[in-house]
Amino acid sequence: MDNVQQQREDKLSAVHREEEEKAAERRAQESGFNYINLSAVPIARDSLGFIPEKDARRTQTVVIQKKGQTLKIGAADPTNQETKQLLEQLQAQGFETEVFIISVSALKRAWGEFKFLPSQTKGGTTTGEISLEDIGNFQKELVTFDSLKDKINKIDRGNTGLLLEIFLGGALNLEASDIHIEPEKDKVRIRFRLDGVLQLAGVITNNIYQLLLSRIKLLSGLQINIQDMPQGGRFTIKEKGGKGEEREIEIEVRTSVLPGAWGEYIVLRILNPNAIRLEVKDLGIRDYLWQLLEKELKKNSGIILVTGPTGSGKTTTLYAFLKHLNQPGIKIVTLEDPIEYHLEGVNQSQIEPEKKYTFAQGLRSVLRQDPNVILVGEIRDEETADVALHAALTGHLVFSTLHTNNAVGAVPRFLDLNAKPKILSSALNAAIGQRLVRKLCPNCKKETAPNAVDAEKIKKELAGATMFDWPKEVKIYSPTGCEACGGTGYKGRVGIYEVLLVDEAMKKTIDANPSDQEVLEQAKRNGFITMYQDGLIRVLAGETTLEEVERVTSVA
Numbered sequence: 001m002d003n004v005q006q007q008r009e010d011k012l013s014a015v016h017r018e019e020e021e022k023a024a025e026r027r028a029q030e031s032g033f034n035y036i037n038l039s040a041v042p043i044a045r046d047s048l049g050f051i052p053e054k055d056a057r058r059t060q061t062v063v064i065q066k067k068g069q070t071l072k073i074g075a076a077d078p079t080n081q082e083t084k085q086l087l088e089q090l091q092a093q094g095f096e097t098e099v100f101i102i103s104v105s106a107l108k109r110a111w112g113e114f115k116f117l118p119s120q121t122k123g124g125t126t127t128g129e130i131s132l133e134d135i136g137n138f139q140k141e142l143v144t145f146d147s148l149k150d151k152i153n154k155i156d157r158g159n160t161g162l163l164l165e166i167f168l169g170g171a172l173n174l175e176a177s178d179i180h181i182e183p184e185k186d187k188v189r190i191r192f193r194l195d196g197v198l199q200l201a202g203v204i205t206n207n208i209y210q211l212l213l214s215r216i217k218l219l220s221g222l223q224i225n226i227q228d229m230p231q232g233g234r235f236t237i238k239e240k241g242g243k244g245e246e247r248e249i250e251i252e253v254r255t256s257v258l259p260g261a262w263g264e265y266i267v268l269r270i271l272n273p274n275a276i277r278l279e280v281k282d283l284g285i286r287d288y289l290w291q292l293l294e295k296e297l298k299k300n301s302g303i304i305l306v307t308g309p310t311g312s313g314k315t316t317t318l319y320a321f322l323k324h325l326n327q328p329g330i331k332i333v334t335l336e337d338p339i340e341y342h343l344e345g346v347n348q349s350q351i352e353p354e355k356k357y358t359f360a361q362g363l364r365s366v367l368r369q370d371p372n373v374i375l376v377g378e379i380r381d382e383e384t385a386d387v388a389l390h391a392a393l394t395g396h397l398v399f400s401t402l403h404t405n406n407a408v409g410a411v412p413r414f415l416d417l418n419a420k421p422k423i424l425s426s427a428l429n430a431a432i433g434q435r436l437v438r439k440l441c442p443n444c445k446k447e448t449a450p451n452a453v454d455a456e457k458i459k460k461e462l463a464g465a466t467m468f469d470w471p472k473e474v475k476i477y478s479p480t481g482c483e484a485c486g487g488t489g490y491k492g493r494v495g496i497y498e499v500l501l502v503d504e505a506m507k508k509t510i511d512a513n514p515s516d517q518e519v520l521e522q523a524k525r526n527g528f529i530t531m532y533q534d535g536l537i538r539v540l541a542g543e544t545t546l547e548e549v550e551r552v553t554s555v556a
Contacts, residue, residue, distance in 0.1 A: 047066035053114040064110075076103070089214040234252055271340050293430065299429060318375060359380065406530070428510070437552055450474055
């Protein structure tokens with residue numbers, strides 16, 4: 001194409017754009033809306049990602065600017081039904097919207113800016129954040145669980161814009177791990193998971209729930225118009241570092257939405273980085289077990305497994321181990337799905353199965369990175385098990401998790417994944433079983449004389465644990481409930497543990513392709529203390545209750 005022809009086409013395009021802008025301006029005058037020519041107005045990319053790209057295209061809109069709770073929005077046709085619905089939802093959530101009519105060409109050019117946004121702001125992972133300052137007042141106000149209940153139950157339609165901040169402020173103050181929002185036929189139930197147990201926090205109306213659902217979806221980068229499919233997203237609670245602070249404080253909130261009979265169930269999981277600031281000494285591992293584990297952590301090769309169900313604290317334990325080992329001369333690489341917390345000085349990689357980046361594939365790649373220590377988030381299949389065992393045999397210390405009931409179950413589980421017994425016995429250093437029990441509130445616990453059955457049960461169960469000095473008289477404590485613990489009688493959680501070590505005798509047992517019972521019998525001959533026994537020690541120490549230990553270990 002010669003220059004003359006190119007100039008002619010450029011001129012025609014310019015004329016066409018000018019005519020289109022004039023037509024948009026006329027539509028604005030006729031409909032009573034303001035008009036804006038986006039060619040002369042820069043779009044703030046930080047604001048653009050507030051509405052995910054899919055939703056922006058569907059509703060024919062673009063966020064031109066966002067300042068606090070005020071949004072300037074460009075729309076091709078503000079009277080379009082989907083555009084109107086979006087604007088109503090934003091207004092119901094407390095946002096002030098200033099709408100401008102823009103041309104379709106300008107709208108398409110604006111959408112082209114989405115490709116320049118970081119991946120986490122494109123809609124589908126995370127599109128929003130809440131300032132910690134926004135929920136700070138509620139943290140100060142909601143000091144007890146009763147005050148949180150009272151606040152939620154008094155919510156009315158006039159202040160729904162702050163409802164999410166109330167939930168988050170209460171959750172952070174009470175150290176809740178999850179917020180459950182559950183629609184029923186004529187009401188919506190709000191429950192908080194405190195110390196591993198769900199507690200009813202209040203009830204809201206279905207009308208308020210609908211407004212809350214829309215806000216959470218927008219904030220989490222989920223599609224508002226999809227109501228019959230599960231969706232997952234995230235947003236961030238952020239506090240900027242002040243003078244003397246090196247970096248921002250970020251608390252990630254994972255959002256899960258699931259369709260149900262009366263609406264969409266919402267679960268907000270709060271990933272507070274304070275949860276991984278624990279050192280090994282803070283986990284509650286007793287001295288006699290730590291002495292065993294410390295020897296294993298000093299080894300240069302082998303695999304150490306942590307077992308237990310979801311929510312039993314496996315990730316916290318593994319991160320504490322990594323922090324213990326994290327030295328300038330050691331390279332640590334993790335494979336996680338997803339990365340829940342960021343560890344300084346550790347190379348962390350996100351598994352993405354939908355892109356065929358699996359644990360097994362990632363582990364093979366990690367081995368080419370020359371690591372000393374490898375964390376594999378979970379061993380789920382035969383291929384990952386095989387690669388992990390061979391990595392452990394070739395000069396790498398490997399950590400991973402298994403979803404088994406106890407440490408003993410790790411051996412049969414690996415054998416079920418077609419691991420060769422002799423390879424497993426050579427590679428496995430230790431398996432750790434763990435649970436989290438609620439701690440008695442120190443302010444209100446009371447001493448209680450155990451009944452004869454419980455006293456005999458404790459004495460019998462601990463009879464073989466000769467490494468401890470037992471009190472002559474069995475004393476236990478029970479929960480009472482006070483303001484400090486929200487009336488539950490419990491405050492915080494602590495781990496109970498069991499450690500299966502692979503010595504020469506255990507290697508011979510594993511070589512014979514054993515059952516769970518055969519592994520347990522050999523472990524007991526080696527002085528194995530079960531999680532239940534470890535929990536009973538905490539009962540005698542006045543840290544928890546017999547009922548709590550039996551609840552989490554399923555022993556009665």
